[in-house]
Amino acid sequence: MLIEACNIDVQIGKKMILKSISLQIEKGRIITVIGPNGSGKSTLLKTLIGAITPVTGTLIKAPELSVGYVPQRLHIDETLPMTVKRFLQLPHKMPAKCLQNALSEAGASNLMNQQLNSLSGGQLQRVLLARALLTTPNLLLLDEPTQGLDRKGTADFYRQLNQLRQKLNCAILLVSHDLQVVMRQSDQVICLNGQICCQGKPEDVGNSDTFKTLFGLDGDGDTLALYRHHSHSRTTYSQPSANQEIHHAG
């Protein structure tokens, strides 16, 4: 277990954003958080990285936990000159070799000396991924990493991510809108709407009524069957989980 949340409530201002969230992230697993806009997905990630403190509940982190975080969007002000090389070294200086390794692993090896604000959306996501890899994380948290990318860009990004997981054996928690891609890449899906509506294996969540209602799908099996393909050829490092059944929390 890398990180475990028990009955967490998160409040921003006077508004309750997350209510009684309990989840566990185990080593090497890919977990996807899906949910409508404003359902608290980003807030959940920010709570897990410690940027937001929950009002109640406990967050247990394993001593060996090392988190790499890729934010939803990075707006780079035109007035701030910043090379990729310099950006990767914020806040800590790193040897050039580490930087090059991280960039290669993220599929951005030739971007070292570029200006951040000259990068395309896909390139910037890869640089952000490289930065998250610098701390050799065992948990990667990605907040809608493919937002604004086209289909090919999205597919490329997920392929890179999958290779990474196999190489680094790190767990990945990712927030996404791309139902199709997401469902077939993950070990576990968490369906969020202020609270956890349901969680479990992708196909189980995909078939649950809560999920269909939440995403306005009319429940014909054909649509959902697309979400999971069966070439489960990659090595999974996950331990069997006690948390595979679907919880209907109303």
Add this chain to the structure above:
Amino acid sequence: MLDDFIIRAALAGIGVSLAAAPLGCFVVWRRMAYFGDATAHAAMLGVALSLALSTPVFAGVLLVTLLMAVTVSLLSGRSYAMDTLLGVMAHSALAIGLVAVSFLEGIRIDLMAYLFGDILAVGKQDLAIIWGGALLVLIMVGYRWSALLLATLNPDLARASGISPQREQLVLTLALAIVVAVAIKVVGVLLIAALLIIPAATARPFSQTPEAMALIAALIGIFANIAGLAGSYHLDTPTGPTIVCVIAALFVLLNLLKSLIQKTDALLARMIPSRTSEQPGLTDTSKD
């Protein structure tokens, strides 16, 4: 050497420019230009307070600028936007300060000296305060440099790295208050923002990294101080405004120079086609 008023003036200007350059960069990057301006205007109330209580001007100004900065950060986002609050507080403070100064009897005050600076009247004690403040700001900003940069770039990335964006904001606010307090003697409350913003803006097109931008801004500030001092000596013009005129002229000239270089580059690229292939920034090579 310090007995010569011109030397003291030059040293004062250099001290303020050194501190204002890196801080000015953050003011530009974080779009705090109006914050700098408002803080400087509010400083007038500090001037009035210290004259009334016969304390050093530096102390009164520092107190008022800090108070304003803290009040604005506490109140903003409730019912008014940050810039509205700044406008209300800065101009109220400036007006109250100007009225308060007029009540002070027995002291003949040269208001112009505080509005536009009086760099030629910098004494040895002023010089010590200016350099003390400047060094303090440089140490603060230098020590927190990477954390400040990351917090400026993205607050969430900063938090994920264990940096508190609020704390970094506080460091900047404190540094800004100190710079305003020490710069009053040099350029006056109305022109301090120019010293912060214009060198940083001028440096931007010539910089590849944040560090380069701060360094170039410092060089521009120092050059403008010396050139402005010399200019005002020979032309018999007010020194503070002359220094700002030089910085403004540099801004225009260097921007023109930059666009000229770019035009020439583009022209050369068209004449020698092979040049274009040497620019890796133009091709998207990340796709595999």
